[in-house]
Amino acid sequence: MADTNSNIDVLVAIDSDTILSVYGNGGSSPSSPQPVDNSYIYMIVAQDDALSGNAGGELNISASNGDNIRWRETTLSMNFNTSVVFAEFSTQQTSLITSPELVGGFPPDGDVETELEPQPVQGTPPWSAKETSTPYHFWQATAESPGTVTYHWVFQIFNSDGTSAGYYSWDPFITITDPTS
Numbered sequence: 001m002a003d004t005n006s007n008i009d010v011l012v013a014i015d016s017d018t019i020l021s022v023y024g025n026g027g028s029s030p031s032s033p034q035p036v037d038n039s040y041i042y043m044i045v046a047q048d049d050a051l052s053g054n055a056g057g058e059l060n061i062s063a064s065n066g067d068n069i070r071w072r073e074t075t076l077s078m079n080f081n082t083s084v085v086f087a088e089f090s091t092q093q094t095s096l097i098t099s100p101e102l103v104g105g106f107p108p109d110g111d112v113e114t115e116l117e118p119q120p121v122q123g124t125p126p127w128s129a130k131e132t133s134t135p136y137h138f139w140q141a142t143a144e145s146p147g148t149v150t151y152h153w154v155f156q157i158f159n160s161d162g163t164s165a166g167y168y169s170w171d172p173f174i175t176i177t178d179p180t181s
Helices: 016-023
Strands: 007-014 041-044 050-052 060-064 068-075 083-091 101-104 114-121 128-135 137-142 147-158 164-170 173-177
Touching: 007 060, 007 147, 016 147, 016 164, 068 083, 083 137
Parallel strands: 007 068, 060 173
Antiparallel strands: 007 041, 050 060, 068 137, 083 147, 101 137, 114 128, 147 164, 147 173
């Protein structure tokens, strides 16, 4: 179970190549996404944060009041063949978590937020690494009350040339626990 006021990081790896081969191009806008089977989506958290479904499409996590939940998206190819971006989040249980907000990315002022990330440097083994400034982003919400939240992600898949293949959606859930009960 997560400690009070901790960050729970959720890595969402989407099998975008298979989604494209099974469903074809998705919806033309975030308001009309193509629903996809959750078996093509893998959500991963630290073992202590998982109640059930770790590394599956229906991850159920334990979050205490005040915990920040941070989602990051990627493809199984780590955005090499295709890439994904979360486009929209919605839930009907708004009293249980705050509305997720985009952190990082390209803000309206155009100044991209970056973090230092090691990248391998080719050479003679042993290989070395060099820190490189890399853009980052994640979506974050805060747990507010105990209960189960079903939420809906809309994501956009991009082909290797950067063109949109469309919008897709699925609906995982979160359980917020009260550590005092």
